[in-house]
Amino acid sequence: MKLTFLTALLLASATSAAAQPQSAAVRVDPQVVALRDAALNDDYAWDITEGLTTEVGQRLAGTEAEARARAWAVVKLRSLGFSNVRIETFDMPIWTRGPESAEIVGPFPQKLAIAALGNSASTGPQGITGEVVGFDTLADLEGAPDSAVRGKIVFVSHAMPRTMDGSGYGFFGGPRRQGPTIASRKGAIAIVIRSIGTDYHRNPHTGVMTFAEGVRPIPAGALPLPDAEQLQRILKRGKPVTMRLTLLSETGRGQSGNVIAEVPGRDSSLPPILVGGHLDSWDQATGAIDDASGVALAAAAAKRIMDAGRPLRTIRVVWFGAEEPGLFGGLDYQKRHGSELHYAMAESDFGAARIWRVNSKLGKDREAEAKALQAALAPLGIVPGALDKAEGSDIGPMLEAGAPGVGLSQDGTYYFDLHHTPDDTLDKIDREALRQNVAAWTTMIAVLSGGIEPQPKRRRRR
Amino acid sequence: MKLTFLTALLLASATSAAAQPQSAAVRVDPQVVALRDAALNDDYAWDITEGLTTEVGQRLAGTEAEARARAWAVVKLRSLGFSNVRIETFDMPIWTRGPESAEIVGPFPQKLAIAALGNSASTGPQGITGEVVGFDTLADLEGAPDSAVRGKIVFVSHAMPRTMDGSGYGFFGGPRRQGPTIASRKGAIAIVIRSIGTDYHRNPHTGVMTFAEGVRPIPAGALPLPDAEQLQRILKRGKPVTMRLTLLSETGRGQSGNVIAEVPGRDSSLPPILVGGHLDSWDQATGAIDDASGVALAAAAAKRIMDAGRPLRTIRVVWFGAEEPGLFGGLDYQKRHGSELHYAMAESDFGAARIWRVNSKLGKDREAEAKALQAALAPLGIVPGALDKAEGSDIGPMLEAGAPGVGLSQDGTYYFDLHHTPDDTLDKIDREALRQNVAAWTTMIAVLSGGIEPQPKRRRRR
Numbered sequence: 034m035k036l037t038f039l040t041a042l043l044l045a046s047a048t049s050a051a052a053q054p055q056s057a058a059v060r061v062d063p064q065v066v067a068l069r070d071a072a073l074n075d076d077y078a079w080d081i082t083e084g085l086t087t088e089v090g091q092r093l094a095g096t097e098a099e100a101r102a103r104a105w106a107v108v109k110l111r112s113l114g115f116s117n118v119r120i121e122t123f124d125m126p127i128w129t130r131g132p133e134s135a136e137i138v139g140p141f142p143q144k145l146a147i148a149a150l151g152n153s154a155s156t157g158p159q160g161i162t163g164e165v166v167g168f169d170t171l172a173d174l175e176g177a178p179d180s181a182v183r184g185k186i187v188f189v190s191h192a193m194p195r196t197m198d199g200s201g202y203g204f205f206g207g208p209r210r211q212g213p214t215i216a217s218r219k220g221a222i223a224i225v226i227r228s229i230g231t232d233y234h235r236n237p238h239t240g241v242m243t244f245a246e247g248v249r250p251i252p253a254g255a256l257p258l259p260d261a262e263q264l265q266r267i268l269k270r271g272k273p274v275t276m277r278l279t280l281l282s283e284t285g286r287g288q289s290g291n292v293i294a295e296v297p298g299r300d301s302s303l304p305p306i307l308v309g310g311h312l313d314s315w316d317q318a319t320g321a322i323d324d325a326s327g328v329a330l331a332a333a334a335a336k337r338i339m340d341a342g343r344p345l346r347t348i349r350v351v352w353f354g355a356e357e358p359g360l361f362g363g364l365d366y367q368k369r370h371g372s373e374l375h376y377a378m379a380e381s382d383f384g385a386a387r388i389w390r391v392n393s394k395l396g397k398d399r400e401a402e403a404k405a406l407q408a409a410l411a412p413l414g415i416v417p418g419a420l421d422k423a424e425g426s427d428i429g430p431m432l433e434a435g436a437p438g439v440g441l442s443q444d445g446t447y448y449f450d451l452h453h454t455p456d457d458t459l460d461k462i463d464r465e466a467l468r469q470n471v472a473a474w475t476t477m478i479a480v481l482s483g484g485i486e487p488q489p490k491r492r493r494r495r
Numbered sequence: 496m497k498l499t500f501l502t503a504l505l506l507a508s509a510t511s512a513a514a515q516p517q518s519a520a521v522r523v524d525p526q527v528v529a530l531r532d533a534a535l536n537d538d539y540a541w542d543i544t545e546g547l548t549t550e551v552g553q554r555l556a557g558t559e560a561e562a563r564a565r566a567w568a569v570v571k572l573r574s575l576g577f578s579n580v581r582i583e584t585f586d587m588p589i590w591t592r593g594p595e596s597a598e599i600v601g602p603f604p605q606k607l608a609i610a611a612l613g614n615s616a617s618t619g620p621q622g623i624t625g626e627v628v629g630f631d632t633l634a635d636l637e638g639a640p641d642s643a644v645r646g647k648i649v650f651v652s653h654a655m656p657r658t659m660d661g662s663g664y665g666f667f668g669g670p671r672r673q674g675p676t677i678a679s680r681k682g683a684i685a686i687v688i689r690s691i692g693t694d695y696h697r698n699p700h701t702g703v704m705t706f707a708e709g710v711r712p713i714p715a716g717a718l719p720l721p722d723a724e725q726l727q728r729i730l731k732r733g734k735p736v737t738m739r740l741t742l743l744s745e746t747g748r749g750q751s752g753n754v755i756a757e758v759p760g761r762d763s764s765l766p767p768i769l770v771g772g773h774l775d776s777w778d779q780a781t782g783a784i785d786d787a788s789g790v791a792l793a794a795a796a797a798k799r800i801m802d803a804g805r806p807l808r809t810i811r812v813v814w815f816g817a818e819e820p821g822l823f824g825g826l827d828y829q830k831r832h833g834s835e836l837h838y839a840m841a842e843s844d845f846g847a848a849r850i851w852r853v854n855s856k857l858g859k860d861r862e863a864e865a866k867a868l869q870a871a872l873a874p875l876g877i878v879p880g881a882l883d884k885a886e887g888s889d890i891g892p893m894l895e896a897g898a899p900g901v902g903l904s905q906d907g908t909y910y911f912d913l914h915h916t917p918d919d920t921l922d923k924i925d926r927e928a929l930r931q932n933v934a935a936w937t938t939m940i941a942v943l944s945g946g947i948e949p950q951p952k953r954r955r956r957r
Contacts, residue, residue: 090605098604132594142560143781145553146917172944235780235917259920261783264551266921270592318697319725455608455697458721459728485730 052112058406065479068341069409072472077336079111079464081329082385083178086319086459092306094313095127095287102312106292106352113336115294115350122290123365124340125355128152129237130316131281135225135254136159138162138275145260146154148317150209150238151358155252156223160279161186161252163222167268167303171207174215183220183319186276187212190227191259194453198390199383199445205229213253214245223252223278227261232450235259239315240453241358252280276386289354291362296339298347299486302373305347306481308335308474311356311383311427318457321356326462326470327381328352332476343487345483346376348436353427356382363427371431378432379439380425381474384448387466388473392418394432394438406439406480413473418442441473521870523737526681527941529870530803534762534934539798541926543571543791546845548781552902556817557589557749564684565776566813568754568790577756577812584752585827587817590614592701592778592872597687597716600624600737603729603874607722609687609701610779611742612671613820616712620684622715622741625684629730631691633669645682648738649674650730652689652723660852661845661907667691668702675715676707685714685740689723694912697721701777702915703820714742733755751775751816756794758801760809761948766836767809768943770797770936772843779917784910788847789934790814796936800947807945808838816891818844825889829896832925833893839943840894841901842887843936846910848937850930854902855878856894868942875935880904901943903935 076466085105092102103120110118128151135147163186168174174182174189189212191204208226216224228238237255240329244250256264267274292312298305310327314320353362391410393403399422407417423438432438451457479485547567554564565582574578590613597609597787625648630636636644638649651674655667670688690700700719718726729736752775762769772789776782797810814826825890839857853872855865864903869879885900894900913919941947 083728087725088598088603088732090725092605101604103770137552141550141552233918233922234922235698235920236696242659257920259918261613261922262922263549270550369648400549456721458695458697460695460721460724 036495057368059405061409064485065409065476068479069413069472069476070216072334072337072475073468075333075343075468075471077328078329078467078471082325082333082462083459085325086321090319091316092314092320093129093316094311094358094361095125095289096129098311099289099354103290103292103354106312106318107183110292110294110332110350113332116297117293117295117395119293120290121293121365122288122360123287123371125207125287125361126288127285129283129284129421131456133156133254133280134255136277137267138277140270140272145264146235146237146257147254148239149282150213150239150253150255151241151279152243152250153253153282155282156252156278156280157358158279158281160277162275162277165264165268165274165276169215170436172211175325177219179219185221186278187216187221187224188225188264190265193229193231195231195446197446198442199448202229202449209240210241210242211256213242213251214248215461217244217248217251221251225254225256228255228257230258230449230454231441232451234456235257236454236456238453239317241325243359252278254278289361291354291366292352294350296335296344296348299343299345301347303335303346303377303483305349306376306478307349307378307428308349309353309427312352313355315357315453317455319459320457321459321462322384322451323357323453323455324382326385326467330385330467330474331381331472333471333477337475338478340483342487344485346481348387348478348482356427360427360430363398363430366427367431369484371434374377375436376427377437377439378428379441379477380428381441381470382426383443383445385428385462385467386444386447387469388413388415388441389440390418392424392442393438394421394423395437401479406477407475409480410473413469413476415473439477441477443470449480523568523871525952526947527938528869530799530876530941531938532885532935534799534937535930536621537795537930537933539795540788540791540929540933543794544783544787544924545921547787548570548783552781553936554774554776554782554821555778556588556823557751558591561751561775561816561859565754565816568774568919571753572756572794572812576801577795578759579755581755581758582752583755583827583831584750586926587749587823588750588803589747589749590820593617593854595716595742599729600739601734602734606718607726608699610701610903611699611741611744612675612715612717613703613741614705614712615715615744617744618714618740618742618870620741621686622739624737624874626729627726627736627738629727633674633900636674639681641681641759644678648740649678649683649686649918650726655691655693657693657908657911659908661910664691664911671702671717672704675704675713676710676824679706679710679713684714687716687718687740688861690717692911692914692916693722695720696918698918700915701779703928704819705821706917711712714740716740716742720767721808751823751827753816756796756812758806759809761805761807763796763809766838766927767811767951768838768940769811769813769840769890770812770940771815771889773824774814775817775819777819777915781915781921782885782919783921784807784913784919784925785915786818786844786852786858788929789843792847792929792936793843794945795933796940799933799937800940802942804947804949806947808943810940810944818889822889822892827893828889829893833896834944837898839899839901840887840890841939843888843903843932845905845907847924847929847932848906848909849931850875850877850903851906852878852880852885852903852904853908854884855900856885859898862918864942871942872935875931877935903939905932
C-alpha cells in the first residue's frame, strides 16, 4: 500500500512538474535520482533523532545538558565516518527556569498553567499579585494610556492562525517578542500572553524575548490556549480580576558550542556546502522536532552522500549550539567563518513534516543550477518556489549578508501545536515524513555537490 | 447544512430502527418527540458547563473549592427554578497533591513529567532515589520474585487500547488500581505506571487507588505516554537506570456533599426518577468532561421537562460530591436514600461525546417501557442495547443492589485522551454533541415520567 501510494505520488508530481514549461527541459542526473529514491528508505535520521532525544533528552543552551549533547554528537558523527569532527565553543549568557505557577486569586480562585518566557525577570519566591488588564492585540496594548497599565499585570491575547508556511509566527509572535518591553515601558508589573501556538493542550509555549535597551525587565509568562481563553471568559464577567504569579529563574554565564563535521570534497580549494540544524532545545521537552530531527536529517543526507562516494565539494555539517536563546551558535559561526566563501547554506529548523516547497537564492548566474534542483525535487511532491529567497535561523544573518542558500520548507500546519512546549517529544516524529526530508536533503546536496565519484576500491594487501 | 445532515441522520436511524421487528410496532408519543427535537437546540447544558468550569474551576473533593462548587450549584439550580434545592453533607478522608517531579539520574539524566496517583504516599521533600525495574504488564509484576523488586522503583507499562465503549479501562486500569499494592507487598520503594490513557501529550493521568488492608503505602505516580515510552527506550539500552522521585502530598479529613434539586411530580407518592453526575473534579483541570458536562446535561434535561409542564413522577437531580476519590457521594446517598424506591436512576460520567447506545435494566415487567425508550432514542442515532444492564459510577452500588437504571453510553473513543489530565477543559466540549446528549436525556426522562401535563395558567388577579 505504501509503495503504491508513493508511486502514484511520484507520477502525479512528475506529471505536474513536466507540465511547467520552465522545468520541462531539465533532465535530472541519474545519480541524483538513485540517491534520492534510496534515501526514501533512510534510517540514519531516525537513529540520530531517537538517540539524541533518548540518551541526552532536554538540552538547554549553555547548560551541562547541552555539553552532554555536544559530547554525544562528536561520538555519533565520528562513528558515522565523518571527518574533521570538532567543537567550536563560545561563551554566552544563560537563563534557567525555576518553579513557576499562576493562579486567579479572585473573583474565581483557580490555578492556571504557565511557563516563563526566556529572559523573564524572576518574581522571587514570594511571587507578585496584581490586577489583570486584558488586551486582545498587541496594538491595543500599544494604544492604551500608561494609566490603564501602570501597576497591573498585562494580559495580551491574539489570534495566531494555523498556516502551512508558518507565516503567522512573525506578526502574531509580537506579544511574545515586543509585548514585555511595551508593557514594562507603560509601568506594568508583569505580563502574561496567550501562547504563540495553535493547540488546545495545557502546555504553555515558551520562547525567547529580549527587553529593549534600558527597559526594566519584568516577569513575563505564557498561558496555554485553554488557560488564556479561561482568563478571557473570567475578564468578560466584568469584575476586577486578581492574579498571583510566581516565576522563578536565574541568569548567569555559560558555555555553548557548534559541532562541526565534514565529508571532505575532492577539491579542498572549493567553498563547502553547509548543512545543519541546531543541537540545543528548550528545557521542557527533548526537542524532537525542534531540532533533533533537523540536525539528524541534515547529517543523514550528508552521510548518504559519503556512502555513495566522494563529492567534488566538501559538505560541512554544522550542529549549531544555543539557537533558542538568540542564535548564538549562528553568530559565532559567522564571526569565525563568515568571511569564507560557502557554495550554499541550508538549515532545517521547522520540524520534520513533509517538505512541500523549495526556495533558493543562489544568484542570477546559477539559475540553471537552481532549476535543476527544483526539477530533481519535484518528484518528491515539492513545489518549485522562489529563486531569490532562502531561510534558516542560525544561517539567517549570513544569508542576509549575501551567502547563497537553499530553503527546504516543511509543512508547518501542525508545527505550532508542539513548538517550544513539553509536547515536543519523539512520538511526534512521522518516520515516513522524516525519510522524505532526508530524500530532499540528499537530493539537494547531490545536485550542488559537483558530482560524486565512487571511492576507489582499496587493494587487498597480500 | 447542519439541519440537512441531521435530517438525513434521523431518516437513516428511523429506517434502521423500523427494520428491527421488535421496535416496529412501538409508536413514540408525540410529546416525547417534540421534547426530544426541541432539546437539540439546548443551551442550558452549555451554560452550566461553562459557568461551573469558569466560575469555580478545579474542585477537588473535600476541599474548599468543592464547597464553592456546591454553593455555586445551589444558586444555579434555584435560579433555574428547581424545587427542594439542598445539600446533604458528609465527612470524608482527603488527599491533596503537593509539588511533584521525576528525573532519570542515570545513565541519561533528564526530567520526566509525572503526577501522583490519589492516595500515593508522600516521598517527603527530600524525595527518593532508586533503581528502576520495568514490567510490560501487571501479570509480569505479579509473577516476578520479590528479590527482583525489593528496594527498587517498579515501572509498569501496559497496552490500553482506544475503545468506543471504554471497556479497556477495567482490565488495563489494573496497573493503577492493583499495581501499587502488589509492588508494595514485594518490597518496592515506589511505583510509576504508564498513564491509563490514550493520548501522546505530556499530561499524566491521575486517578485514585487504594492500598489493600495492611499494605504499607508507597509513593505511586503516573507518567504520560511519551515519558513512559522514553523510560522503556532507556531501559532497553540495558544499563541500570536510576530514578529520583519527589511526590509530595498531604492527607486529612474534609467535608463534601451531594447537591439535590427536584422537579416535583404530580403524584408525590410515586418513586422519583434520579438523574445526575458528579460535581467534584480532579485537581489539575476544570473537569469539563469529568464531570461538569455530566451534571449539566442531566440538569438541563430535567429543566426542559420542567419548562414543558409537570411530570407525573418527581425528577430528582443529584450532583454527587466526591466521586473521584471513591464514590463517597454515591455511598452517602445510598446510606440515606437507598431504602427508598426509585423509579429509575441514570448518571452521566463518561464525557460529552455523542451518545451511541442505550442500555437499561428496568426489570422483566417493564420491558415494553424499555423498548419504548429504545424506539424514542433511535432517531438520535442511538443503538438499542441490553435490557438487563445499566451503569453509572455513584449509582453503581445502588444498581448492584437492584435499583432500576438506564445507561446512555457516550462514545468513549477519545475520552481517555483527556480523562484525569490537565487537558480536561471547556474547549474540549463539542456543543452539538452536548445537545444530542441533552436530547437523549430529555427523551429518557419524558418516556419514564408518566406523562407531562402543561401547567395550568395562573388566573389573573383582578
